[in-house]
Amino acid sequence: MALKLSVLDQSVACVGRGQDESIRNTVALAEHCEALGYNRFWLSEHHSLPTIVGTAPEVLMAAIAARTQRIRIGSAGVMLPHYSPFKVAEQFRVLDALAPGRIDLGVGRAPGSDQRTALLLNPDPRSSQHFPQQVAQLSAWISGEAVAEGVQALPMSGTKPDLWMLGSSGYGAQLAGHFGMPYAFAHFITDGEGTKEALDLYRHTFKPGLIEKPHATVCVWALAADTEEQAWHLFASRERARVNRQRGQFGPLLPPDEARGGYTASEQAYVDDLRRKAMVGTGPQVLAKLQALADDLGIDEVVVITWTWDPAAQRRSYELLAKAV
Template structure:
Protein backbone atom coordinates (compact mmCIF):
# COMPACT_ATOMS: atom_id res chain seq x y z
CA UNK A 1 0.00 0.00 0.00
CA UNK A 2 1.21 3.51 -0.84
CA UNK A 3 1.26 6.23 1.78
CA UNK A 4 1.08 9.94 1.01
CA UNK A 5 0.98 13.14 3.07
CA UNK A 6 -1.45 16.04 3.44
CA UNK A 7 0.01 18.98 5.34
CA UNK A 8 -2.16 21.93 6.42
CA UNK A 9 0.49 24.35 7.74
CA UNK A 10 -1.03 24.27 11.21
CA UNK A 11 -0.50 27.35 13.40
CA UNK A 12 1.03 26.46 16.78
CA UNK A 13 0.42 28.32 20.02
CA UNK A 14 3.45 30.30 21.16
CA UNK A 15 4.97 30.41 17.66
CA UNK A 16 4.69 32.80 14.74
CA UNK A 17 2.45 31.66 11.89
CA UNK A 18 5.18 32.11 9.27
CA UNK A 19 7.14 29.32 10.96
CA UNK A 20 4.35 26.91 9.98
CA UNK A 21 4.88 27.64 6.29
CA UNK A 22 8.61 26.98 6.51
CA UNK A 23 7.93 23.81 8.50
CA UNK A 24 5.67 22.55 5.69
CA UNK A 25 8.54 22.93 3.21
CA UNK A 26 10.93 21.17 5.62
CA UNK A 27 8.45 18.33 6.09
CA UNK A 28 8.11 17.94 2.32
CA UNK A 29 11.88 17.54 2.00
CA UNK A 30 11.83 14.99 4.81
CA UNK A 31 8.97 12.94 3.32
CA UNK A 32 10.72 13.01 -0.07
CA UNK A 33 13.58 11.04 1.45
CA UNK A 34 11.28 8.65 3.36
CA UNK A 35 9.50 7.20 0.32
CA UNK A 36 6.05 8.79 0.58
CA UNK A 37 4.22 8.85 -2.75
CA UNK A 38 2.66 12.34 -2.67
CA UNK A 39 2.89 15.51 -0.62
CA UNK A 40 -0.26 17.62 -0.75
CA UNK A 41 -0.98 21.00 0.82
CA UNK A 42 -4.38 22.49 1.62
CA UNK A 43 -6.02 25.89 1.08
CA UNK A 44 -7.73 27.84 3.86
CA UNK A 45 -8.44 31.54 4.29
CA UNK A 46 -8.97 33.69 7.38
CA UNK A 47 -8.39 30.63 9.58
CA UNK A 48 -6.45 31.07 12.83
CA UNK A 49 -5.35 27.43 12.93
CA UNK A 50 -4.69 26.48 9.31
CA UNK A 51 -2.54 29.14 7.64
CA UNK A 52 -1.70 27.60 4.25
CA UNK A 53 -3.57 30.20 2.23
CA UNK A 54 -1.72 29.96 -1.11
CA UNK A 55 -1.00 26.34 -2.13
CA UNK A 56 0.30 27.30 -5.56
CA UNK A 57 3.03 29.51 -4.00
CA UNK A 58 3.90 26.92 -1.36
CA UNK A 59 4.11 24.18 -3.98
CA UNK A 60 6.58 26.22 -6.02
CA UNK A 61 8.93 26.30 -3.03
CA UNK A 62 8.41 22.57 -2.44
CA UNK A 63 8.97 21.76 -6.13
CA UNK A 64 12.51 23.13 -6.16
CA UNK A 65 13.45 21.50 -2.84
CA UNK A 66 12.26 17.95 -3.63
CA UNK A 67 13.23 15.56 -6.40
CA UNK A 68 11.09 12.40 -6.32
CA UNK A 69 7.81 12.82 -4.43
CA UNK A 70 4.65 13.94 -6.24
CA UNK A 71 3.47 17.35 -5.04
CA UNK A 72 0.02 18.84 -5.21
CA UNK A 73 -2.98 20.65 -3.81
CA UNK A 74 -5.71 19.21 -1.64
CA UNK A 75 -6.97 21.34 -2.79
CA UNK A 76 -7.45 24.55 -4.73
CA UNK A 77 -10.91 25.94 -3.92
CA UNK A 78 -11.83 26.67 -7.51
CA UNK A 79 -14.90 28.93 -6.99
CA UNK A 80 -12.60 31.64 -5.60
CA UNK A 81 -10.70 31.95 -8.86
CA UNK A 82 -10.58 32.07 -12.63
CA UNK A 83 -10.07 28.57 -14.02
CA UNK A 84 -7.61 30.04 -16.55
CA UNK A 85 -5.44 31.52 -13.80
CA UNK A 86 -5.37 28.21 -11.90
CA UNK A 87 -4.44 26.40 -15.14
CA UNK A 88 -1.57 28.83 -15.72
CA UNK A 89 -0.29 28.47 -12.15
CA UNK A 90 -0.24 24.70 -12.36
CA UNK A 91 1.31 24.67 -15.83
CA UNK A 92 4.15 26.70 -14.28
CA UNK A 93 4.41 24.13 -11.48
CA UNK A 94 4.48 21.34 -14.06
CA UNK A 95 7.42 23.11 -15.71
CA UNK A 96 9.23 23.23 -12.36
CA UNK A 97 8.52 19.59 -11.44
CA UNK A 98 7.69 17.71 -14.66
CA UNK A 99 5.55 14.64 -14.13
CA UNK A 100 5.21 15.21 -10.38
CA UNK A 101 2.27 17.61 -10.01
CA UNK A 102 -1.25 16.84 -8.77
CA UNK A 103 -4.00 19.45 -9.02
CA UNK A 104 -6.76 18.62 -6.59
CA UNK A 105 -9.78 20.92 -6.70
CA UNK A 106 -12.71 21.41 -4.37
CA UNK A 107 -15.96 23.36 -4.26
CA UNK A 108 -16.00 24.29 -0.54
CA UNK A 109 -14.90 27.82 0.39
CA UNK A 110 -12.17 26.75 2.83
CA UNK A 111 -13.25 29.75 4.88
CA UNK A 112 -16.29 31.51 6.29
CA UNK A 113 -18.63 33.16 3.79
CA UNK A 114 -17.50 36.69 4.69
CA UNK A 115 -13.91 35.77 3.81
CA UNK A 116 -15.10 33.96 0.69
CA UNK A 117 -16.89 37.16 -0.34
CA UNK A 118 -13.66 39.10 0.10
CA UNK A 119 -11.86 36.62 -2.17
CA UNK A 120 -14.61 36.65 -4.77
CA UNK A 121 -17.46 39.21 -4.68
CA UNK A 122 -19.66 36.66 -6.48
CA UNK A 123 -18.90 33.92 -3.94
CA UNK A 124 -22.55 33.16 -3.18
CA UNK A 125 -23.15 32.08 -6.77
CA UNK A 126 -19.65 30.92 -7.74
CA UNK A 127 -20.17 27.38 -6.45
CA UNK A 128 -23.03 26.94 -8.93
CA UNK A 129 -20.50 27.26 -11.78
CA UNK A 130 -18.15 24.69 -10.30
CA UNK A 131 -18.86 21.88 -12.83
CA UNK A 132 -18.35 24.33 -15.71
CA UNK A 133 -15.15 25.68 -14.13
CA UNK A 134 -13.81 22.15 -13.74
CA UNK A 135 -14.32 21.42 -17.42
CA UNK A 136 -12.72 24.74 -18.41
CA UNK A 137 -9.75 23.95 -16.18
CA UNK A 138 -9.27 20.53 -17.74
CA UNK A 139 -9.43 21.96 -21.26
CA UNK A 140 -6.85 24.65 -20.53
CA UNK A 141 -4.51 22.17 -18.86
CA UNK A 142 -4.79 19.67 -21.71
CA UNK A 143 -4.50 22.33 -24.40
CA UNK A 144 -7.80 21.21 -25.91
CA UNK A 145 -10.32 23.65 -27.36
CA UNK A 146 -13.35 24.94 -25.51
CA UNK A 147 -16.79 24.53 -27.14
CA UNK A 148 -17.54 26.83 -30.12
CA UNK A 149 -20.05 28.87 -28.13
CA UNK A 150 -17.69 29.45 -25.16
CA UNK A 151 -16.65 33.13 -24.84
CA UNK A 152 -13.06 32.14 -23.98
CA UNK A 153 -12.56 29.78 -26.92
CA UNK A 154 -9.13 30.26 -28.49
CA UNK A 155 -7.36 31.31 -25.27
CA UNK A 156 -4.34 29.23 -24.29
CA UNK A 157 -2.88 28.55 -20.83
CA UNK A 158 0.90 28.96 -20.87
CA UNK A 159 3.54 27.63 -20.50
CA UNK A 160 2.82 24.66 -22.75
CA UNK A 161 4.74 21.44 -22.26
CA UNK A 162 4.64 17.71 -22.96
CA UNK A 163 2.90 16.81 -19.69
CA UNK A 164 0.14 18.14 -17.50
CA UNK A 165 -0.77 17.94 -13.81
CA UNK A 166 -2.86 14.97 -12.69
CA UNK A 167 -6.36 16.18 -11.85
CA UNK A 168 -8.08 15.05 -8.63
CA UNK A 169 -11.53 15.80 -7.25
CA UNK A 170 -11.66 16.40 -3.51
CA UNK A 171 -14.72 16.13 -1.35
CA UNK A 172 -16.38 15.24 1.92
CA UNK A 173 -19.86 14.57 0.51
CA UNK A 174 -21.65 12.79 -2.33
CA UNK A 175 -21.39 15.84 -4.63
CA UNK A 176 -17.68 15.54 -5.35
CA UNK A 177 -17.94 11.77 -5.68
CA UNK A 178 -20.59 12.05 -8.39
CA UNK A 179 -18.75 14.76 -10.31
CA UNK A 180 -15.45 12.84 -10.18
CA UNK A 181 -17.23 9.72 -11.45
CA UNK A 182 -18.89 11.59 -14.32
CA UNK A 183 -15.61 13.18 -15.42
CA UNK A 184 -13.51 10.03 -14.96
CA UNK A 185 -11.22 11.69 -12.39
CA UNK A 186 -9.50 10.24 -9.31
CA UNK A 187 -11.33 11.02 -6.06
CA UNK A 188 -9.98 11.87 -2.60
CA UNK A 189 -12.36 11.85 0.38
CA UNK A 190 -11.52 14.03 3.41
CA UNK A 191 -11.99 11.20 5.92
CA UNK A 192 -10.31 13.16 8.74
CA UNK A 193 -12.68 16.09 8.37
CA UNK A 194 -15.65 14.39 10.03
CA UNK A 195 -14.07 11.19 11.33
CA UNK A 196 -15.15 9.19 8.30
CA UNK A 197 -18.84 10.13 8.27
CA UNK A 198 -20.22 9.63 4.77
CA UNK A 199 -17.02 8.03 3.46
CA UNK A 200 -18.55 4.65 2.61
CA UNK A 201 -21.58 5.93 0.68
CA UNK A 202 -19.48 8.51 -1.20
CA UNK A 203 -16.94 5.89 -2.28
CA UNK A 204 -19.65 3.43 -3.27
CA UNK A 205 -21.36 6.11 -5.36
CA UNK A 206 -18.09 7.09 -7.03
CA UNK A 207 -17.27 3.52 -8.01
CA UNK A 208 -20.80 2.72 -9.18
CA UNK A 209 -21.12 5.82 -11.39
CA UNK A 210 -17.53 5.97 -12.69
CA UNK A 211 -17.14 6.55 -16.43
CA UNK A 212 -13.69 5.81 -17.89
CA UNK A 213 -11.88 8.79 -19.38
CA UNK A 214 -8.85 9.28 -21.61
CA UNK A 215 -6.72 9.74 -18.48
CA UNK A 216 -8.23 7.11 -16.15
CA UNK A 217 -9.64 3.73 -17.15
CA UNK A 218 -10.64 2.50 -13.68
CA UNK A 219 -11.82 4.28 -10.50
CA UNK A 220 -8.96 5.57 -8.36
CA UNK A 221 -9.78 6.71 -4.84
CA UNK A 222 -8.04 7.54 -1.60
CA UNK A 223 -8.92 8.74 1.88
CA UNK A 224 -7.14 11.55 3.72
CA UNK A 225 -6.84 10.18 7.26
CA UNK A 226 -5.50 11.58 10.55
CA UNK A 227 -2.73 9.46 12.10
CA UNK A 228 -0.11 10.04 14.79
CA UNK A 229 2.61 7.54 15.74
CA UNK A 230 5.32 7.79 18.39
CA UNK A 231 8.01 5.59 19.86
CA UNK A 232 5.66 4.63 22.68
CA UNK A 233 1.91 4.75 23.15
CA UNK A 234 1.95 7.23 26.05
CA UNK A 235 3.91 9.79 24.02
CA UNK A 236 1.49 9.48 21.12
CA UNK A 237 -1.63 10.00 23.25
CA UNK A 238 -0.04 12.94 25.07
CA UNK A 239 0.73 14.60 21.72
CA UNK A 240 -2.82 13.85 20.53
CA UNK A 241 -4.19 15.87 23.48
CA UNK A 242 -3.43 19.00 21.44
CA UNK A 243 -5.75 17.99 18.62
CA UNK A 244 -8.36 16.73 21.08
CA UNK A 245 -8.53 20.11 22.78
CA UNK A 246 -8.57 21.91 19.43
CA UNK A 247 -11.48 19.76 18.24
CA UNK A 248 -13.42 20.35 21.47
CA UNK A 249 -12.94 24.09 21.18
CA UNK A 250 -13.89 24.09 17.50
CA UNK A 251 -17.17 22.34 18.33
CA UNK A 252 -17.97 25.29 20.60
CA UNK A 253 -17.06 27.89 18.01
CA UNK A 254 -13.66 28.74 19.50
CA UNK A 255 -10.95 28.64 16.85
CA UNK A 256 -7.30 29.25 17.54
CA UNK A 257 -3.84 27.82 16.99
CA UNK A 258 -3.05 24.25 18.01
CA UNK A 259 -2.33 24.25 21.77
CA UNK A 260 0.63 22.44 23.26
CA UNK A 261 -0.08 19.19 25.16
CA UNK A 262 0.70 21.04 28.39
CA UNK A 263 -1.88 23.71 27.59
CA UNK A 264 -4.45 21.12 26.51
CA UNK A 265 -4.04 18.90 29.57
CA UNK A 266 -4.11 21.87 31.94
CA UNK A 267 -7.78 22.44 31.08
CA UNK A 268 -10.01 19.88 32.83
CA UNK A 269 -12.71 18.22 30.73
CA UNK A 270 -16.35 18.70 31.67
CA UNK A 271 -18.81 15.80 31.41
CA UNK A 272 -19.83 16.56 27.83
CA UNK A 273 -16.21 16.92 26.75
CA UNK A 274 -15.26 13.61 28.36
CA UNK A 275 -17.86 11.87 26.21
CA UNK A 276 -16.56 13.64 23.09
CA UNK A 277 -12.97 12.67 23.85
CA UNK A 278 -14.00 9.06 24.33
CA UNK A 279 -15.63 9.08 20.91
CA UNK A 280 -12.60 10.76 19.32
CA UNK A 281 -10.20 8.21 20.79
CA UNK A 282 -12.26 5.15 19.90
CA UNK A 283 -11.22 4.98 16.26
CA UNK A 284 -8.25 7.37 16.23
CA UNK A 285 -5.12 6.06 14.52
CA UNK A 286 -2.84 7.01 17.43
CA UNK A 287 -0.17 4.95 19.20
CA UNK A 288 2.94 3.04 18.24
CA UNK A 289 3.79 2.52 14.59
CA UNK A 290 2.43 -1.02 14.75
CA UNK A 291 -0.84 0.08 16.38
CA UNK A 292 -1.34 2.89 13.87
CA UNK A 293 -0.31 0.67 10.98
CA UNK A 294 -2.85 -1.97 11.95
CA UNK A 295 -5.65 0.61 11.99
CA UNK A 296 -4.62 2.06 8.63
CA UNK A 297 -4.40 -1.38 7.04
CA UNK A 298 -7.83 -2.31 8.41
CA UNK A 299 -9.31 0.88 6.97
CA UNK A 300 -7.67 0.31 3.59
CA UNK A 301 -8.85 -3.31 3.51
CA UNK A 302 -12.38 -2.37 4.48
CA UNK A 303 -12.70 0.09 1.59
CA UNK A 304 -10.37 -1.69 -0.85
CA UNK A 305 -7.93 1.21 -1.08
CA UNK A 306 -4.33 0.89 -2.21
CA UNK A 307 -3.30 4.36 -0.98
CA UNK A 308 -3.95 6.49 2.09
CA UNK A 309 -3.01 10.15 2.58
CA UNK A 310 -1.84 10.84 6.14
CA UNK A 311 -2.66 14.06 8.00
CA UNK A 312 -0.68 14.58 11.22
CA UNK A 313 -1.07 17.46 13.67
CA UNK A 314 1.42 17.75 16.52
CA UNK A 315 2.57 20.83 18.42
CA UNK A 316 6.19 19.64 18.28
CA UNK A 317 7.45 19.57 14.66
CA UNK A 318 10.11 17.02 15.60
CA UNK A 319 7.46 14.65 16.93
CA UNK A 320 5.44 15.07 13.74
CA UNK A 321 8.48 14.28 11.59
CA UNK A 322 9.15 11.26 13.79
CA UNK A 323 5.59 10.04 13.22
CA UNK A 324 6.12 10.05 9.46
CA UNK A 325 9.47 8.27 9.92
CA UNK A 326 7.88 5.52 12.00
CA UNK A 327 5.05 4.95 9.54
CA UNK A 328 7.47 4.89 6.60
CA UNK A 329 9.38 2.11 8.36
CA UNK A 330 6.19 0.26 9.36
CA UNK A 331 4.96 0.17 5.76
CA UNK A 332 8.38 -0.46 4.25
CA UNK A 333 8.42 2.70 2.13
CA UNK A 334 11.56 3.15 0.07
Protein backbone atom coordinates in the same frame (compact mmCIF):
# COMPACT_ATOMS: atom_id res chain seq x y z
CA MET B 1 1.46 -5.21 -2.03
CA ALA B 2 2.64 -2.73 0.61
CA LEU B 3 0.28 0.13 1.38
CA LYS B 4 1.42 3.36 -0.27
CA LEU B 5 1.54 6.33 2.08
CA SER B 6 1.25 10.01 1.19
CA VAL B 7 1.07 13.23 3.21
CA LEU B 8 -1.32 16.16 3.62
CA ASP B 9 0.02 19.15 5.53
CA GLN B 10 -1.95 22.27 6.49
CA SER B 11 0.75 24.54 7.99
CA VAL B 12 -0.89 24.54 11.42
CA ALA B 13 -0.24 27.54 13.68
CA CYS B 14 1.25 26.74 17.10
CA VAL B 15 1.29 28.72 20.33
CA GLY B 16 4.72 30.26 20.94
CA ARG B 17 5.80 30.22 17.29
CA GLY B 18 5.33 32.70 14.47
CA GLN B 19 2.97 31.79 11.66
CA ASP B 20 5.84 32.22 9.20
CA GLU B 21 7.63 29.36 10.97
CA SER B 22 4.66 27.09 10.25
CA ILE B 23 5.08 27.76 6.53
CA ARG B 24 8.80 27.01 6.62
CA ASN B 25 8.14 23.85 8.64
CA THR B 26 5.83 22.63 5.88
CA VAL B 27 8.58 22.99 3.27
CA ALA B 28 11.06 21.20 5.54
CA LEU B 29 8.53 18.43 6.17
CA ALA B 30 8.13 17.88 2.43
CA GLU B 31 11.88 17.36 2.04
CA HIS B 32 11.84 15.00 5.04
CA CYS B 33 8.92 12.94 3.67
CA GLU B 34 10.53 12.63 0.26
CA ALA B 35 13.63 11.17 1.91
CA LEU B 36 11.39 8.71 3.77
CA GLY B 37 9.84 7.46 0.52
CA TYR B 38 6.34 8.94 0.72
CA ASN B 39 4.43 8.98 -2.56
CA ARG B 40 2.78 12.43 -2.51
CA PHE B 41 2.89 15.62 -0.49
CA TRP B 42 -0.35 17.61 -0.61
CA LEU B 43 -1.17 21.06 0.78
CA SER B 44 -4.52 22.50 1.82
CA GLU B 45 -6.08 25.92 1.28
CA HIS B 46 -7.73 27.85 4.13
CA HIS B 47 -8.36 31.56 4.59
CA SER B 48 -8.54 33.80 7.67
CA LEU B 49 -8.44 30.78 9.99
CA PRO B 50 -6.12 31.27 13.00
CA THR B 51 -5.49 27.53 13.30
CA ILE B 52 -4.38 26.84 9.72
CA VAL B 53 -2.15 29.36 7.94
CA GLY B 54 -1.63 27.53 4.63
CA THR B 55 -3.52 29.99 2.43
CA ALA B 56 -1.76 29.54 -0.93
CA PRO B 57 -0.94 25.92 -1.81
CA GLU B 58 0.31 26.84 -5.27
CA VAL B 59 3.02 29.08 -3.77
CA LEU B 60 4.11 26.42 -1.29
CA MET B 61 4.14 23.85 -4.08
CA ALA B 62 6.62 25.97 -6.03
CA ALA B 63 8.92 26.20 -3.01
CA ILE B 64 8.69 22.44 -2.46
CA ALA B 65 9.25 21.70 -6.15
CA ALA B 66 12.55 23.60 -5.95
CA ARG B 67 13.71 21.47 -3.00
CA THR B 68 12.62 17.98 -4.05
CA GLN B 69 13.30 15.63 -6.95
CA ARG B 70 10.89 12.66 -6.78
CA ILE B 71 7.83 13.10 -4.59
CA ARG B 72 4.56 14.18 -6.21
CA ILE B 73 3.36 17.60 -5.04
CA GLY B 74 -0.28 18.60 -4.94
CA SER B 75 -3.08 20.83 -3.78
CA ALA B 76 -5.72 19.39 -1.50
CA GLY B 77 -7.01 21.51 -2.61
CA VAL B 78 -7.61 24.60 -4.67
CA MET B 79 -11.06 25.90 -3.73
CA LEU B 80 -12.10 26.48 -7.32
CA PRO B 81 -15.21 28.69 -6.82
CA HIS B 82 -12.88 31.47 -5.65
CA TYR B 83 -10.91 31.61 -8.90
CA SER B 84 -10.79 31.72 -12.66
CA PRO B 85 -10.23 28.19 -14.05
CA PHE B 86 -7.97 29.70 -16.71
CA LYS B 87 -5.69 31.32 -14.13
CA VAL B 88 -5.54 28.13 -12.05
CA ALA B 89 -4.58 26.19 -15.19
CA GLU B 90 -1.78 28.67 -15.90
CA GLN B 91 -0.45 28.42 -12.33
CA PHE B 92 -0.39 24.64 -12.40
CA ARG B 93 1.14 24.46 -15.87
CA VAL B 94 3.97 26.61 -14.52
CA LEU B 95 4.28 24.23 -11.56
CA ASP B 96 4.40 21.29 -13.94
CA ALA B 97 7.22 23.02 -15.83
CA LEU B 98 9.14 23.29 -12.54
CA ALA B 99 8.47 19.66 -11.56
CA PRO B 100 7.51 17.79 -14.74
CA GLY B 101 5.13 14.91 -14.18
CA ARG B 102 5.00 15.46 -10.40
CA ILE B 103 2.04 17.83 -9.98
CA ASP B 104 -1.41 16.92 -8.63
CA LEU B 105 -4.15 19.54 -9.00
CA GLY B 106 -6.79 18.70 -6.41
CA VAL B 107 -9.89 20.88 -6.49
CA GLY B 108 -12.78 21.30 -4.08
CA ARG B 109 -16.01 23.25 -3.79
CA ALA B 110 -15.88 24.18 -0.08
CA PRO B 111 -14.88 27.78 0.72
CA GLY B 112 -12.07 26.89 3.14
CA SER B 113 -13.23 29.90 5.15
CA ASP B 114 -16.32 31.67 6.43
CA GLN B 115 -18.81 33.24 4.02
CA ARG B 116 -17.53 36.78 4.60
CA THR B 117 -14.00 35.77 3.64
CA ALA B 118 -15.30 33.80 0.67
CA LEU B 119 -17.01 36.92 -0.68
CA LEU B 120 -13.72 38.81 -0.47
CA LEU B 121 -12.11 36.12 -2.61
CA ASN B 122 -15.01 36.13 -5.08
CA PRO B 123 -17.84 38.70 -4.72
CA ASP B 124 -20.30 36.38 -6.50
CA PRO B 125 -22.29 34.66 -3.71
CA ARG B 126 -23.43 31.99 -6.20
CA SER B 127 -19.96 31.05 -7.40
CA SER B 128 -20.10 27.55 -5.91
CA GLN B 129 -23.16 26.79 -8.05
CA HIS B 130 -20.91 26.94 -11.12
CA PHE B 131 -18.44 24.39 -9.76
CA PRO B 132 -19.19 21.59 -12.28
CA GLN B 133 -18.74 24.00 -15.20
CA GLN B 134 -15.52 25.30 -13.65
CA VAL B 135 -14.16 21.76 -13.33
CA ALA B 136 -14.95 21.07 -16.99
CA GLN B 137 -13.26 24.31 -18.06
CA LEU B 138 -10.22 23.65 -15.90
CA SER B 139 -9.87 20.14 -17.30
CA ALA B 140 -9.94 21.52 -20.83
CA TRP B 141 -7.36 24.21 -20.08
CA ILE B 142 -5.07 21.71 -18.34
CA SER B 143 -5.29 19.22 -21.19
CA GLY B 144 -4.33 21.87 -23.77
CA GLU B 145 -7.73 22.20 -25.37
CA ALA B 146 -8.65 25.76 -26.35
CA VAL B 147 -11.72 26.77 -24.32
CA ALA B 148 -11.74 30.23 -25.89
CA GLU B 149 -10.69 30.58 -29.53
CA GLY B 150 -7.03 31.41 -29.86
CA VAL B 151 -6.36 31.23 -26.09
CA GLN B 152 -4.18 28.61 -24.39
CA ALA B 153 -3.06 28.03 -20.82
CA LEU B 154 0.73 28.19 -21.04
CA PRO B 155 3.42 26.94 -20.75
CA MET B 156 2.77 23.78 -22.75
CA SER B 157 5.07 20.79 -22.34
CA GLY B 158 5.18 17.03 -22.63
CA THR B 159 3.54 16.54 -19.23
CA LYS B 160 0.57 18.04 -17.42
CA PRO B 161 -0.86 18.08 -13.89
CA ASP B 162 -3.14 15.25 -12.77
CA LEU B 163 -6.58 16.63 -11.91
CA TRP B 164 -8.19 15.24 -8.72
CA MET B 165 -11.59 15.79 -7.16
CA LEU B 166 -11.65 16.31 -3.39
CA GLY B 167 -14.68 15.98 -1.17
CA SER B 168 -16.26 15.01 2.11
CA SER B 169 -19.76 14.16 0.84
CA GLY B 170 -21.55 12.40 -1.96
CA TYR B 171 -21.55 15.52 -4.14
CA GLY B 172 -17.85 15.41 -4.95
CA ALA B 173 -17.97 11.63 -5.34
CA GLN B 174 -20.67 11.87 -8.00
CA LEU B 175 -18.89 14.70 -9.81
CA ALA B 176 -15.61 12.77 -9.83
CA GLY B 177 -17.44 9.77 -11.26
CA HIS B 178 -19.17 11.91 -13.88
CA PHE B 179 -15.91 13.42 -15.13
CA GLY B 180 -13.91 10.19 -14.75
CA MET B 181 -11.44 11.77 -12.31
CA PRO B 182 -9.38 10.40 -9.42
CA TYR B 183 -11.15 11.05 -6.11
CA ALA B 184 -9.90 11.77 -2.59
CA PHE B 185 -12.28 11.67 0.39
CA ALA B 186 -11.54 13.84 3.45
CA HIS B 187 -11.86 11.12 6.10
CA PHE B 188 -10.17 13.42 8.65
CA ILE B 189 -12.96 16.00 8.38
CA THR B 190 -15.83 13.58 9.00
CA ASP B 191 -13.93 11.25 11.37
CA GLY B 192 -14.67 8.57 8.82
CA GLU B 193 -18.42 9.08 8.62
CA GLY B 194 -19.70 8.62 5.08
CA THR B 195 -16.37 7.41 3.69
CA LYS B 196 -17.47 4.02 2.41
CA GLU B 197 -20.72 5.42 1.04
CA ALA B 198 -18.87 8.14 -0.89
CA LEU B 199 -16.39 5.71 -2.40
CA ASP B 200 -19.17 3.30 -3.36
CA LEU B 201 -21.06 6.18 -5.00
CA TYR B 202 -17.91 7.26 -6.86
CA ARG B 203 -17.31 3.77 -8.23
CA HIS B 204 -20.97 3.26 -9.12
CA THR B 205 -21.23 6.53 -11.07
CA PHE B 206 -17.76 6.39 -12.65
CA LYS B 207 -17.43 6.54 -16.40
CA PRO B 208 -14.07 6.76 -18.23
CA GLY B 209 -12.87 10.31 -18.67
CA LEU B 210 -9.55 11.68 -17.44
CA ILE B 211 -8.72 8.15 -16.31
CA GLU B 212 -10.02 4.80 -17.57
CA LYS B 213 -11.03 3.22 -14.27
CA PRO B 214 -11.83 4.48 -10.74
CA HIS B 215 -8.90 5.54 -8.59
CA ALA B 216 -9.58 6.68 -5.04
CA THR B 217 -7.75 7.52 -1.84
CA VAL B 218 -8.69 8.87 1.58
CA CYS B 219 -7.03 11.54 3.73
CA VAL B 220 -6.78 10.23 7.29
CA TRP B 221 -5.63 11.88 10.53
CA ALA B 222 -3.02 9.70 12.25
CA LEU B 223 -0.23 10.07 14.81
CA ALA B 224 2.57 7.68 15.71
CA ALA B 225 5.17 7.91 18.47
CA ASP B 226 7.81 5.65 19.98
CA THR B 227 5.34 4.47 22.64
CA GLU B 228 1.57 4.33 22.73
CA GLU B 229 1.56 6.45 25.90
CA GLN B 230 3.62 9.16 24.22
CA ALA B 231 1.35 9.14 21.17
CA TRP B 232 -1.76 9.74 23.27
CA HIS B 233 0.06 12.50 25.15
CA LEU B 234 0.84 14.26 21.86
CA PHE B 235 -2.74 13.72 20.69
CA ALA B 236 -3.97 16.09 23.42
CA SER B 237 -3.15 19.10 21.21
CA ARG B 238 -5.35 17.80 18.40
CA GLU B 239 -8.05 16.76 20.84
CA ARG B 240 -8.24 20.25 22.35
CA ALA B 241 -8.38 21.84 18.89
CA ARG B 242 -11.35 19.64 17.97
CA VAL B 243 -13.21 20.48 21.19
CA ASN B 244 -12.53 24.18 20.69
CA ARG B 245 -13.85 23.94 17.14
CA GLN B 246 -17.08 22.49 18.53
CA ARG B 247 -17.26 25.63 20.68
CA GLY B 248 -16.67 27.86 17.65
CA GLN B 249 -13.20 28.77 18.90
CA PHE B 250 -10.19 28.73 16.57
CA GLY B 251 -6.60 29.44 17.48
CA PRO B 252 -3.04 28.13 17.41
CA LEU B 253 -2.34 24.58 18.53
CA LEU B 254 -1.57 24.28 22.25
CA PRO B 255 1.30 22.21 23.69
CA PRO B 256 0.00 18.86 25.00
CA ASP B 257 0.64 19.75 28.64
CA GLU B 258 -1.57 22.85 28.30
CA ALA B 259 -4.26 21.22 26.21
CA ARG B 260 -5.69 18.69 28.66
CA GLY B 261 -8.88 18.75 30.66
CA GLY B 262 -11.63 21.23 31.36
CA TYR B 263 -14.36 19.48 29.35
CA THR B 264 -18.07 19.54 30.03
CA ALA B 265 -19.91 16.22 30.21
CA SER B 266 -21.05 16.48 26.59
CA GLU B 267 -17.56 17.46 25.47
CA GLN B 268 -16.07 14.49 27.33
CA ALA B 269 -18.47 12.20 25.48
CA TYR B 270 -17.33 13.77 22.21
CA VAL B 271 -13.67 13.28 23.23
CA ASP B 272 -14.28 9.65 24.14
CA ASP B 273 -15.74 9.02 20.69
CA LEU B 274 -12.89 10.93 19.06
CA ARG B 275 -10.31 8.80 20.87
CA ARG B 276 -12.15 5.60 19.98
CA LYS B 277 -11.90 6.43 16.27
CA ALA B 278 -8.41 7.98 16.35
CA MET B 279 -5.48 6.30 14.61
CA VAL B 280 -2.95 6.85 17.38
CA GLY B 281 -0.20 4.60 18.72
CA THR B 282 3.18 3.20 17.79
CA GLY B 283 4.22 2.99 14.14
CA PRO B 284 3.14 -0.66 13.70
CA GLN B 285 -0.13 -0.04 15.58
CA VAL B 286 -1.08 2.93 13.39
CA LEU B 287 -0.01 1.20 10.20
CA ALA B 288 -2.20 -1.80 11.09
CA LYS B 289 -5.19 0.54 11.50
CA LEU B 290 -4.45 2.28 8.21
CA GLN B 291 -4.03 -1.05 6.43
CA ALA B 292 -7.33 -2.34 7.84
CA LEU B 293 -9.08 0.82 6.65
CA ALA B 294 -7.51 0.55 3.19
CA ASP B 295 -8.51 -3.12 2.93
CA ASP B 296 -12.07 -2.32 3.97
CA LEU B 297 -12.33 0.50 1.41
CA GLY B 298 -10.52 -1.34 -1.39
CA ILE B 299 -7.76 1.22 -1.83
CA ASP B 300 -3.97 0.87 -2.01
CA GLU B 301 -2.92 4.36 -0.88
CA VAL B 302 -3.71 6.50 2.17
CA VAL B 303 -2.89 10.19 2.62
CA VAL B 304 -1.88 10.87 6.23
CA ILE B 305 -2.36 14.21 8.00
CA THR B 306 -0.71 14.75 11.40
CA TRP B 307 -0.98 17.71 13.77
CA THR B 308 1.53 18.10 16.60
CA TRP B 309 2.60 21.19 18.50
CA ASP B 310 6.25 20.15 18.21
CA PRO B 311 7.38 19.84 14.56
CA ALA B 312 9.98 17.26 15.63
CA ALA B 313 7.16 15.02 16.89
CA GLN B 314 5.38 15.39 13.55
CA ARG B 315 8.52 14.41 11.64
CA ARG B 316 9.05 11.46 13.98
CA SER B 317 5.50 10.27 13.39
CA TYR B 318 6.07 10.13 9.63
CA GLU B 319 9.42 8.38 10.22
CA LEU B 320 7.80 5.66 12.32
CA LEU B 321 5.04 5.03 9.77
CA ALA B 322 7.56 4.84 6.92
CA LYS B 323 9.69 2.43 8.93
CA ALA B 324 6.65 0.27 9.71
CA VAL B 325 5.81 -0.01 6.01
